[in-house]
Amino acid sequence: MKKFHSGFVTLIGRPNVGKSTLMNCLIGEKIAITSHKPQTTRNKITSILTKEDFQCVFLDTPGIHKPKHKLGEFMVRSAENTFNEVDLVLMLIEPTEKVVEMDQYVIDRLENVKTPVVLVINKIDTIEREKLLQVIEAYRKLYTFAEVVPISAMKGSNTDALMDVIKKYLPEGPQYFPEDMVTDQPERQIASEIVREKALYLLQDEIPHGIAVEIMSMKKREGQNMVDVEATIYCEKDSHKGIIIGKQGAMLKKIGSLARRDMERLLGSPIYLELWVKVKKDWRDSDFLLKNFGYDRRNV
Ligand SMILES: Nc1nc2c(ncn2[C@@H]2O[C@H](COP(=O)(O)OP(=O)(O)OP(=O)(O)O)[C@@H](O)[C@H]2O)c(=O)[nH]1
Numbered sequence: 001m002k003k004f005h006s007g008f009v010t011l012i013g014r015p016n017v018g019k020s021t022l023m024n025c026l027i028g029e030k031i032a033i034t035s036h037k038p039q040t041t042r043n044k045i046t047s048i049l050t051k052e053d054f055q056c057v058f059l060d061t062p063g064i065h066k067p068k069h070k071l072g073e074f075m076v077r078s079a080e081n082t083f084n085e086v087d088l089v090l091m092l093i094e095p096t097e098k099v100v101e102m103d104q105y106v107i108d109r110l111e112n113v114k115t116p117v118v119l120v121i122n123k124i125d126t127i128e129r130e131k132l133l134q135v136i137e138a139y140r141k142l143y144t145f146a147e148v149v150p151i152s153a154m155k156g157s158n159t160d161a162l163m164d165v166i167k168k169y170l171p172e173g174p175q176y177f178p179e180d181m182v183t184d185q186p187e188r189q190i191a192s193e194i195v196r197e198k199a200l201y202l203l204q205d206e207i208p209h210g211i212a213v214e215i216m217s218m219k220k221r222e223g224q225n226m227v228d229v230e231a232t233i234y235c236e237k238d239s240h241k242g243i244i245i246g247k248q249g250a251m252l253k254k255i256g257s258l259a260r261r262d263m264e265r266l267l268g269s270p271i272y273l274e275l276w277v278k279v280k281k282d283w284r285d286s287d288f289l290l291k292n293f294g295y296d297r298r299n300v
Contacts, residue, residue, distance in 0.1 A: 006055040006173035009166055010083065013092035014102040018122040022092065022153035023047055023058060026163065048176075054167055055175050059086065083110065088169040089117040091145075095127045095135045099142060107143050116146035116169055120162060125152040188215040191263055195231050195275070198258040199244065202251065206243050210236040216276075225269050232276040244277045252277065 011019050027047045049056045083089055089110070093103055110117055119139055124132060136148050147165050151158045192213040199211055216230040233255075235241055245252050252275055260273045 002053055003172050004053060004055075004175060005167065005170040006057075006176060007087035007170035008057045008059060008085070009088045009090060009169075010059040010086045011090045011092060012083075012106060014100075014106060017092045017094050018153045019092055022120070022122065022151070022159070025153045025156055025159055026058070050175065054170055056166060056170060057176060083113045083115055086115055087171060088146075088166060089113065089115050090120050090166075091117055092120045092122050093135075093139065094123050095121050095132055095150075097131065097134065099138050103139075104142070110143060117143065118165060118169075119143075119145040119148045121148065121150040122153050124150045124157065125155050188218055191215050191218065191229055191259075192231065194262045195233065195255065195259045198255045198262070199233060202254055202258070203243065207235060207240050210240060211244070220269075221272075226272055227269050228272045228274075229263065230274045230276070232278055234278050234280045236279065236281055238279055241277050241279050 011023065013019055027049055047058045049058070091106065091110070119136075121132065121135060121139075127135075132150055136150075139145070140148065146169075149158065149162045149165055151162055153159065192215045195213045196211065199207075199213070212234045214232050214234065216232055218227065218229050220227050233244055235244060243251065244255075246254075256273050256275045259275075260271050263271045263273065
């Protein structure tokens with residue numbers, strides 16, 4: 001009988017390089033949440049790919065960056081801690097001509113990491129071949145990568161080759177999760193990420209990252225297929241609250257209807273979604289509030 005392989009792969013890279021897009025592309029379902037804004041992925045999202053002969057568990061870490069506040073410190077630590085516990089690290093970059101300072105910072109964090117690191121150059125649809133070779137050369141000088149794989153996560157180019165590389169590094173092991181399971185993320189967390197993604201998307205640059213979403217309740221209606229979801233969007237200022245709600249509640253309605261559509265697709269049942277907006281000043285710098293939103297230090 002053919003041997004089964006399984007393992008854990010963590011994905012790192014500075015904000016906005018396309019980690020969530022890659023995850024979605026490899027798993028084929030909308031699990032990680034994408035947005036054009038940096039740092040939308042605040043939670044470590046685990047997605048699972050199971051095939052006949054292997055199972056790969058992906059840890060999508062929050063974007064590594066120099067921390068500016070407590071939430072930032074938390075995000076960096078939670079990313080760093082996973083490096084030595086996994087079978088493979090994928091470092092995702094954008095093909096910039098010069099190594100950007102942030103990537104250098106990420107490479108510095110990898111210095112004592114024993115796990116093999118594969119450099120994945122994303123967004124190759126945006127550059128010419130010549131330039132790509134220069135990018136590869138520049139990064140190879142900085143770190144001994146186990147392999148270098150150029151891809152376009154958005155277009156799905158070369159992602160099969162990346163999957164083959166990943167498979168090579170998975171040791172023999174058991175199937176950790178049932179094959180129909182694509183994430184171990186609780187449904188509530190997925191639901192709150194969806195609301196946050198829609199709010200960030202619709203509000204564009206008006207609320208600079210000052211929102212968090214908490215699912216207050218999520219209950220299946222008795223005797224029906226309908227799920228009732230109540231969620232609160234937290235922001236930092238009264239003025240932000242007004243923008244999120246919009247004229248006669250128009251913005252909140254839009255956020256709600258986009259979020260509901262995605263939730264229904266993901267959770268597979270009709271959703272009745274009720275949204276609230278509350279002001280909690282400086283929630284990003286408060287340990288108490290971080291805990292309240294599920295960013296508990298003890299878990300890192
Ligand atoms: N042109 C191009 N754009 C891409 C590609 N992959 C991702 N993008 C875009 O880059 C932006 C960021 O993608 P995300 O997947 O949200 O990035 P991320 O690294 O998960 O971001 P954080 O959650 O902030 O860490 C989005 O607008 C994507 O559409 C690609 O292969 N080519």
